[in-house]
Amino acid sequence: MSLVLDHLAAHRDRLGLGRHGADGRLSAVWLTPRFRASSHTVALVFGAGGAAPVLVAKVPRLPDAPAALAREAANIERLAGARLAGVTGIPELVAFERFRGWPILVQTALDGRAWDRARVRQDPDAAAAAGVAWVTGLQRATRASAPAGPEDFDRLAVGPLAVLRAAAGDDGEIARLVDRTLALAAPLRSAPLPLAMEHGDFSAPNVMRLRDGGLGVVDWELAEPRGWPVCDAFFWLTYVAFCRAGRPAAADPVAAWTPAFWGPAPWGRPHVLGAAEAMGIERAWLTPLLALTWARYLAGIVLRLGDTAGGGAAVDGATVAWLAAHRYCQLWRAAVDGAGALDWAGGPATHGRRPPAPVKERSRWLAWR
The missing domain is CATH 3.90.1200 (Aminoglycoside 3'-phosphotransferase; Chain: A, domain 2)
Structure with missing residues (x-):
């Protein structure tokens, strides 16, 4: 869990986390999908004092297996055009990059x-x-x-x-x-x-x-x-x-x-x-x-x-x-x-x-x- 929080803390300003509600001291809850073919774990990231997550971070189970997250990052970027066309309810891509050798995908959380x-x-x-x-x-x-x-x-x-x-x-x-x-x-x-x-x-x-x-x-x-x-x-x-x-x-x-x-x-x-x-x-x-x-x-x-x-x-x-x-x-x-x-x-x-x-x-x- 510290991997995700350390990444966000190190790049808070560059990633513009404040505009997504990720202010103050961040905390996270770590989830492990139970689906047999799942290739990653998930962190729900909360802003200071927040009751709902503001960011979602995904990390692959193995550091050399980023393909699934790369596909998701690319697809979310492609969906920016759909948002411009009026389709709502799609997360925004915040970052997809390596930190301490691990690929990390960060996207906005949806309020629901x-x-x-x-x-x-x-x-x-x-x-x-x-x-x-x-x-x-x-x-x-x-x-x-x-x-x-x-x-x-x-x-x-x-x-x-x-x-x-x-x-x-x-x-x-x-x-x-x-x-x-x-x-x-x-x-x-x-x-x-x-x-x-x-x-x-x-x-x-x-x-x-x-x-x-x-x-x-x-x-x-x-x-x-x-x-x-x-x-x-x-x-x-x-x-x-x-x-x-x-x-x-x-x-x-x-x-x-x-x-x-x-x-x-x-x-x-x-x-x-x-x-x-x-x-x-x-x-x-x-x-x-x-x-x-x-x-x-x-x-x-x-x-x-x-x-x-x-x-x-x-x-x-x-x-x-x-x-x-x-x-x-x-x-x-x-x-x-x-x-x-x-x-x-x-x-x-x-x-x-x-x-x-x-x-x-x-x-x-x-x-x-």
């Missing part, structure tokens, strides 16, 4: 609290609408001038799926899902999809309800500046679905998730269609984007764990088992196997297929982020 499950359950419809509206506004503000091309499909679909295939080794089920997803996503290779900033992990605790009533979004480590549209909306609506279901979602996330997107009147469909219309994308592209949302997130976990080098080596069996039991792997399977039953136009499910059925082995659903 995580939009946790209890708060979402108070009004899940309002939560769903607010989250989708915020991320859609961000993507409209950061939309690239040119649409996606084949090279973007390779980067955003083929590459992550190759990572999963290499990580899976002899796991035939993951290989099957990779093949099915590639087939499902093939039309996207030539689709003129808009590219925009994509957060990549758009759920609590990264989404906050600010004191002024707006939304705040933190943790831009996984963000993709030229990412795909609507995937963050899928991510947020999935979180809302878990909140609506309550405790049973831990035992059976697919059953909690299915009502959002499948059936004659899924509650999440109007939100998805609104985001799609705002970004000008065709409804036929939504189903492969839903499947790729989870495949790409899982590939990101593999890369963050450091078990593969560019998708060229299989991870150990324990990691493969953990990935296969991960709730997002179950959602990936459900999206792929239930693709024919997704109906974005409204009305009854098409092709005579049924929504994905939950797996009955409860023990397989106990892996959470």
Whole structure:
């Protein structure tokens, strides 16, 4: 903890800490994220006598592993343009530099609290609408001038799926899902999809309800500046679905998730269609984007764990088992196997297929982020 406070004290004037409320004698509370693939620790920094943090500092677990923090710093800098376009609730970059051999990322703290499950359950419809509206506004503000091309499909679909295939080794089920997803996503290779900033992990605790009533979004480590549209909306609506279901979602996330997107009147469909219309994308592209949302997130976990080098080596069996039991792997399977039953136009499910059925082995659903 002294590393962060010593850095801030040594560079207080140069970094202009006073304008961020970091006055007087600073103090900090150190947090260690429990997520298995997390690569850093976090310090909440308080000004003299302050009850709320004014800065957030991140330090990698190893001094020679700054890549994740470098990505986050670069993404926060890129988001300055979004702030100028009227998007609020984004932290500002204060510093990203080495101190005593350690890389340190410092950014402003947002004044609010995580939009946790209890708060979402108070009004899940309002939560769903607010989250989708915020991320859609961000993507409209950061939309690239040119649409996606084949090279973007390779980067955003083929590459992550190759990572999963290499990580899976002899796991035939993951290989099957990779093949099915590639087939499902093939039309996207030539689709003129808009590219925009994509957060990549758009759920609590990264989404906050600010004191002024707006939304705040933190943790831009996984963000993709030229990412795909609507995937963050899928991510947020999935979180809302878990909140609506309550405790049973831990035992059976697919059953909690299915009502959002499948059936004659899924509650999440109007939100998805609104985001799609705002970004000008065709409804036929939504189903492969839903499947790729989870495949790409899982590939990101593999890369963050450091078990593969560019998708060229299989991870150990324990990691493969953990990935296969991960709730997002179950959602990936459900999206792929239930693709024919997704109906974005409204009305009854098409092709005579049924929504994905939950797996009955409860023990397989106990892996959470």
